[in-house]
Amino acid sequence: MKKFNPPKSVIICYSPSLEGAEQLGINLYQLCVENNLKCEIQPLSNSINETSDNLVEQISNCDLLICVGGDGTVLHASAYASSLKKPVLGVRMGRLGFLSELTSQEALTGLQQVINGSSRLESRSIVKAQLDEESEIFALNDVVIGRSTLGRTVAVGVMIDGVLVAEYRADAVILSTATGSTGYSLSGGGPILFPTSKDMIVMPVAPHLTRSNALVIPSNSNVDFYVERGYAAVLAVDGLYEYPLKSGSKVKVSSANRYVDFVRLGDESQFYSNLADRLGWLRVDHAQNDFTESN
Numbered sequence: 001m002k003k004f005n006p007p008k009s010v011i012i013c014y015s016p017s018l019e020g021a022e023q024l025g026i027n028l029y030q031l032c033v034e035n036n037l038k039c040e041i042q043p044l045s046n047s048i049n050e051t052s053d054n055l056v057e058q059i060s061n062c063d064l065l066i067c068v069g070g071d072g073t074v075l076h077a078s079a080y081a082s083s084l085k086k087p088v089l090g091v092r093m094g095r096l097g098f099l100s101e102l103t104s105q106e107a108l109t110g111l112q113q114v115i116n117g118s119s120r121l122e123s124r125s126i127v128k129a130q131l132d133e134e135s136e137i138f139a140l141n142d143v144v145i146g147r148s149t150l151g152r153t154v155a156v157g158v159m160i161d162g163v164l165v166a167e168y169r170a171d172a173v174i175l176s177t178a179t180g181s182t183g184y185s186l187s188g189g190g191p192i193l194f195p196t197s198k199d200m201i202v203m204p205v206a207p208h209l210t211r212s213n214a215l216v217i218p219s220n221s222n223v224d225f226y227v228e229r230g231y232a233a234v235l236a237v238d239g240l241y242e243y244p245l246k247s248g249s250k251v252k253v254s255s256a257n258r259y260v261d262f263v264r265l266g267d268e269s270q271f272y273s274n275l276a277d278r279l280g281w282l283r284v285d286h287a288q289n290d291f292t293e294s295n
Contacts, residue, residue, distance in 0.1 A: 002121040004263050007063035009038040013077050015069030016043040018093045024104055025068045035115050060084045074099040075238050078140050078260045087261040096278055098182040101264055121261045124179045125198045128256040137237050140260055141180035143253050144236040145225050146172035153208050155228035160221055170207040175253050190214040225251045
């Protein structure tokens with residue numbers, strides 16, 4: 001477990017489209033100032049292409065990036081945090097989310113714990129996608145090849161380390177990281193990976209006349225997706241980038257030599273309790289205590 005040293009400078013980003021996010025960001029800013037930290041606060045554009053150069057420069061000079069919003073806000077900011085090697089503390093505004101460490105109610109007390117040095121870093125792996133030999137695109141959550149027209153399937157072939165594994169006709173095919181295993185992949189019936197795992201998941205979404213088994217593959221695998229002739233598709237990366245794919249297009253995906261460090265409170269086993277809580281696995285009050293006492 002890697003301890004996170006107390007920050008000296010903080011950048012706070014918030015989603016301007018979420019009610020209360022700006023005010024919570026201001027409250028967090030005031031807490032940082034009270035603790036003699038250098039601090040800046042900035043809105044984060046809904047479009048990753050509209051993020052200002054000033055914000056990128058601020059992130060590059062900070063010790064901690066705080067994101068106030070939903071998982072989308074954290075994903076957006078993480079794209080910069082990974083390239084600039086800055087840790088992220090996510091605060092969610094009342095929505096279900098797995099990337100954010102704190103709720104809006106916990107934000108002030110949680111940040112104070114971080115400032116006091118009572119937190120750790122959790123490294124999350126990233127994958128890179130390459131479209132037809134063009135520049136690399138990085139994904140923290142997932143790479144998705146989906147249908148371009150509602151009501152139609154897309155035909156996608158999947159090769160792993162040069163071996164043809166499947167030819168799917170489906171709504172989409174997902175390659176997910178461990179972080180993304182609690183996102184789109186999970187909603188399609190995929191497995192959940194421990195967040196620090198470097199393994200990847202390949203799975204179809206609503207395949208036609210074929211099984212929908214997910215495949216967990218090691219981090220050193222190279223995966224090639226190709227859109228079959230006569231079909232068109234869309235490549236979506238973390239829900240932030242979209243690229244049209246022509247018939248015959250190929251997308252190469254592999255692990256990247258990058259990661260995102262998330263600031264966490266509590267030990268690693270906290271992941272399981274968060275998972276059980278957010279997915280509603282424990283539906284009886286004090287079910288865990290009852291189980292422990294009975295054993």
